[in-house]
Amino acid sequence: MSEKKQIKQKSAFREWIDSVVFAVVAATLIRFFFFEAYTIPTPSMESSLMVGDFLFVSKLHYGVRTPKTPLQVPLTHQKIWGTDIPSYLRWLDLPIKRLPGFSDVKQGDAVVFNVPNYSPDGDAPVDLRTYYIKRCIGTPGKTLEIRDTQVYIDGKPMENPPKLQHEYILKVKEQLTEEFFEEHNIYNGIDATGQSNANWMEVNLTAQDSLIGGLHDYIVNTYQGNIDEFKKMKSFVSVDLLKAAKNTPDGQDGMTNDDGATPMFGSSYIWNRDNYGPLLIPSKGLTIKLDSGNVDKYKYIIKYYEDNKNVVIDGHRIMIDGKTITSYTFKQDYYFMMGDNRHHSADSRYWGFVPSDHIVGKAVFIWMSLDPNKNFLSKIRWNRIFRFVN
Template identity: 30%
Template sequence: MLTTDKRIKKKNSGWKGIAVIGMITILIVIALRIFLFASFKIPSLSMEPTLLAGDFILVNKLIPGPRIDFLGNKETNSIFRVPGLRAIQRKDVLVFNDPYYQSKVIVRNWNAHYVKRCIGLPGDTLSIKNGNCFISNDSTTAVVRKYQDENRLAIASTQYDTPRMFKSLGWTVHNFGSIYIPRKGDRITLDSVNRHIYARLIEYETDKKMTEMDGLFYLDTDLCSAYTFQKNYYFMAGDNSSDSKDSRYWGLLPEDHIVGKVSYVWKSIDPNSNKYRFDRFFKSLDE
C-alpha cells in the first residue's frame, strides 16, 4: 500500500509527464509552422474558380523553402531561407506578403498576405496585348493566359483600367508592357522608360532614393546609369482577372516576400450560408 508521500510523488510525477508531453507537442507544432506548413483563409473572389471565399488553404513552405524571418540580415536587407524542394514554377499558386502594404514603396510587412498565381518567372519578358498575355524567354514564346472575359469587357473604361503605377507609360490592364522580369545578377541599363518599371525595386534593394536630373539617374547622390539586381522577381495574377489587384497594378513581386506554394484546400465554409462545402475538403491544387 502506498503511503501519502508516495502518492503525492506519483501524482506530481504524472503531472510532470503531462507537462513535458504538452511542451514537446507545442514545439513540434511551432517547428511545423516555421519549416513546413501554414494555413490561411481566403477572404475574396480574386482567385475564383480555383479558390473560393471561405476556403482554408494549406501552404507548403518547402516550395521554395521556409523563410526564417528572425535570421534575416537587416544591414544587407536580406532574408534567410532554408533550401527547399524546388524553385517556383510558372502557374504555381503562391501565398506572399503584400509588397506595398499601406505604402507607396516596397515594405516588409509579414502580417499582410495575398494569394495569386505566378505567371511570370525571373528572366521572362511579359506583355499583355488585347487581353492575351505573352511570355518570351531563352527557350520559348507562348500565350500563357487570357485576361479577356465577358465581365471585364462589358465594363467601360474606369480608373482600374489604367494601373496607377504604370500610368506614365500609358499601359492598361489589357495592353501592358512589355516588361522584363529581373533575375538575380541581371544588369539593366536605366532609361526614361524602365526607370518607371524598376525604380521601386532598386530603392527596395539599396534602401536609397532614385531621382532623375538632366536625363541622368541618381541613387541618393550617386550616379546610377545601370543596376545589377540582387533578388529574383515574379509577375503574379489572380485567376479572376476582373476582380484582382495583382502585378498589373502594383508591379513585380520580390522573391523574399513569398511564403510558399498552396497545396490543398483542407476545409471550406460558404461565407453566405456558413455551411461546410464538403466537396472542397482536401481538394488538391496540383490536379
C-alpha cells in the first residue's frame, strides 16, 4: 500500500511574508529597469512642472544605469525610512555602466539626474546623491551662450519652452488679490514639504503701494502667456522684465538666484544668470588645450568627474601625478541643465556641467498633482493629472 505525501499548507503568516517579499522584489526591479516615481519639491521648473507634481521617470529612454553601490536597502535612497541611518554600505564600489537606451539625452528634454558634487551630500555615492530635475539646454560638443536672457546654441537662438518663466514688475491701477495670482499659477512661498520659502514669497506675491498715482507694483515670476493676459486688463499700466546687465556679476545689481549664489564661472569671466558664456560643453573623446583662458571652465571636471587620481589645481595650472598638463581628452559626455523658472533655479549656471554617469532618466508622465497651498478638499490639481511632460 503506497503512502501519499501530504502537501503541507502554508500558514497565513507565511503567505503574507511571501507576498511582501514578492512585492518588494517586483517594485525594486521595476524601479531599477523601467520607471521610478519622483516628486517636484521646488519651483525651479515652473510653470512647466509645478511644486507637488508626481512624475514617472523613464530609465529606458537613456538606458538603465548599473548601480555603483549595490549593497542598499531596497526602495530607499540615502537613509532608511524615518531615520538618519545610511541605507547603503560602501563595501562594493562598482564602475557605472549604461545599458543601451531608446535615445540619447536631447536638447529640451526634462531630465532627472543626481546633483553634482557641490551639494551637501556630495560625499554620497554618485547613484545616491540628491535627485534634481531640469531641462537639458546644452548637449556634448555644443557651445552655449546666454545673451540678455536668450539661450544660444552654436550661435543660434534656442527654441524656448512654452512656459519659460522670468521675473517681471507688473504695474496696475488696482490691488490684486491672492485669488488672481492663483488663477495664473503664481503662488506664494510654500513648497511641497509645507515649508515657507521667504525669498520666493517676496518675489512672487509682494505688493508695493506707489506714492504716485495710487498704482500697485507686483514682482511676479511668470511666463509670456500670463504677460499677454495681463496686458488685456483695464487696470494694466506696464510690465517690465527684470534682468541682469551684461558684465555685471550677480548680486551687484540685486539680481541673484534664491540663495544668492554666483555663477560657477562668474568670478573668472564676469558672467551672470542672464548673460553667460560662450562655453564649450565637453564630449567624450574631445581634446582641448588648457591655458589661463579656459582652465577655470574645466578644472572641476578633471578633478572630480573623470576618475583621475592625484589631481592638484594650482591657480591656472592643473597637475596630474605631479605633472602639469597643457591639454586634456575628456572621458565622458557632459550636459548643461537649466530650470524653466530661469530666475529661480539653482542649475548648471551655478554648479557647472552634469556628467553622463549622473543621468538617471527622462521625466515622461505626471500621474498626480497636489497643490501645497490648498486644503485637503481642493488639493488635487485635476487638470494636471495623466499628462505627458513637455
